Amino acid sequence: xxxxxxxxxxxxxxxxxxxxxxxxxxxxxxxxxxxxxxxxxxxxxxxxxxxxxxxxxxxxxxxxxxxxxxxxxxxxxxxxxxxxxxxxxxxxxxxxxxxxxxxxxxxxxxxxxxxxxxxxxxxxxxxxxxxxxxxxxxxxxxxxxxxxxxxxxxxxxxxxxxxxxxxxxxxxxxxxxxxxxxxxxxx
Numbered sequence: 001x002x003x004x005x006x007x008x009x010x011x012x013x014x015x016x017x018x019x020x021x022x023x024x025x026x027x028x029x030x031x032x033x034x035x036x037x038x039x040x041x042x043x044x045x046x047x048x049x050x051x052x053x054x055x056x057x058x059x060x061x062x063x064x065x066x067x068x069x070x071x072x073x074x075x076x077x078x079x080x081x082x083x084x085x086x087x088x089x090x091x092x093x094x095x096x097x098x099x100x101x102x103x104x105x106x107x108x109x110x111x112x113x114x115x116x117x118x119x120x121x122x123x124x125x126x127x128x129x130x131x132x133x134x135x136x137x138x139x140x141x142x143x144x145x146x147x148x149x150x151x152x153x154x155x156x157x158x159x160x161x162x163x164x165x166x167x168x169x170x171x172x173x174x175x176x177x178x179x180x181x182x183x184x185x186x187x
Contacts, residue, residue: 156180160176
């Protein structure tokens with residue numbers, strides 16, 4: 001290691017060389033010679049960087065700050081716009097849900113009303129059909145009864161006419177005819 005330190009002391013900067021020499025001697029030391037350590041040059045470079053860099057750095061930081069503030073204000077504006085649109089859409093959704101509920105209830109009411117009307121009409125149709133059927137049955141029954149009466153009367157007359165002349169005399173025949181006519185007139 002000593003050899004490495006000796007090589008470094010000859011090649012490196014004088015400040016480092018003295019620190020190496022001190023380390024060889026067993027101690028640690030600093031070189032306070034301003035000219036030998038280039039402290040003045042370093043101070044000048046730092047001052048120039050600070051003097052000229054301040055304007056550039058200040059301008060860069062100001063531009064960056066302005067860009068960030070602009071981005072933040074735009075983001076806030078977009079957030080407010082999005083919140084307003086969200087509220088508007090939620091209101092529209094609520095209105096649409098109310099309209100859907102109203103339409104549904106109206107449809108259910110209309111369906112119930114229509115169903116009731118159909119049932120009432122069907123009931124009326126059934127009653128009318130029963131009345132018509134009853135009237136048809138009554139008229140048909142009446143017609144059949146009248147027809148049967150006529151047939152029975154005709155058959156009775158035919159039979160009586162066939163049997164009576166041999167059994168009855170003229171006077172009995174006249175009474176029988178009168179009685180038959182009276183019976184037919186009553187019925």
